Amino acid sequence: MPIQISAQYVKELRLKTGAGMMDCKKALQESEGDFDKAVENLRKKGLASASKKAGRRTTxxxxxxxxxxxxxxxxxxxxxxxxxxxxxxxxxxxxxxxxxxxxxxxxxxxxxxIESIPTNIVKQEKSIEMSKEDIVNKPEKVRKQIVEGRINKKLSELxxxxxxxxxxxxxxxxxxxxxxxxxxxxxxxxxxxxxxxxxxxxxxxxxxxxxxxxxxxxx
Structure with missing residues (x-):
């Protein structure tokens, strides 16, 4: 039998996630009242739902x-x-x-x-990072790993x-x-x-x- 969830608890979850009231109630019941777990499950479902709608025209x-x-x-x-x-x-x-x-x-x-960033900008940033003095003497594999991390950070900032x-x-x-x-x-x-x-x-x-x-x- 599903555990009882208060309306206030459901409302708090809805405010945090933007999910529907019934979805929030179900998520809380499935997680046995664990709020963080319910949030995680709703986000996974929300992201999946968003992914299905991503190809629809927006006019x-x-x-x-x-x-x-x-x-x-x-x-x-x-x-x-x-x-x-x-x-x-x-x-x-x-x-x-x-x-x-x-x-x-x-x-x-x-x-x-990130997908909107022009390829030439990405290549330019990689070239700059690969030439920086703090990694120039490191092994090639290590340099590439460091540069990849820095580039990902830079692209996220943009x-x-x-x-x-x-x-x-x-x-x-x-x-x-x-x-x-x-x-x-x-x-x-x-x-x-x-x-x-x-x-x-x-x-x-x-x-x-x-x-x-x-x-x-x-x-």
Whole structure:
């Protein structure tokens, strides 16, 4: 006989994962009330669900904008879904807002995902890393392993979907989108984005404004 799960416990799991109420209740029953295990199981199911929807066409959506306090940094991002009905849902609009704020807070991010990074950029980064003095005298196999690790880290820094979500660093932006795909039942994709920074070109200004955004979000 399934164990009894309180409605509050189910609600907490739903808020954390974005899964449906019945799915959350079932996950908690299957994990015998183990919250972390239930989260893990739902994420696995959510990711599988998102993967099945990934090939669907996304011709609807919204263009979200975010202007940081002081009007010195701004973001525009296009988030696509399958239907206008989902595009008008408050959850979809909240997701779009969160992604826009994430972009504002991540000055190193230049591409939607790692797959979008041009091959010539990857080759250039590999060439630079292979020539660095701290590994030049190491065995070839070791050098390649070190470079591979550094390149993966660099590409992740450039990729929006690889970023830890600023409101919950335990998940990435990709995880956040997959949770919303599971919640809303449609494919959701970040199409493109652009960041505007007053006096762009100053690295000090970039760091200053990204810290301001992060601090504002935490407050």
């Amino acid at each position: 609807e959506g919204i263009i979200e904008s975010y202007i940081h306090a002081g009007s010195k940094i701004g973001v525009m991002v296009e988030i696509n879904c399958e239907t206008d009905f989902v595009a008008r849902r408050s959850e979809f609009q909240e997701l779009s807002r969160n992604i826009a704020m994430q972009i504002a807070a991540c000055p190193l991010v230049e591409y939607v995902d 990729s929006l979907l690889s970023q830890p979500f600023i409101r919950n660093p335990d998940i990435t932006i990709r995880d956040l989108i997959n949770q919303n795909i599971s919640l809303m039942g449609e494919n959701i994709q970040v199409k493109r984005f652009v960041r505007f920074l007053l006096g762009e070109g100053s690295e000090q200004s970039r760091q200053h404004f990204s810290e301001e955004v992060a601090n504002m979000i935490k407050s």
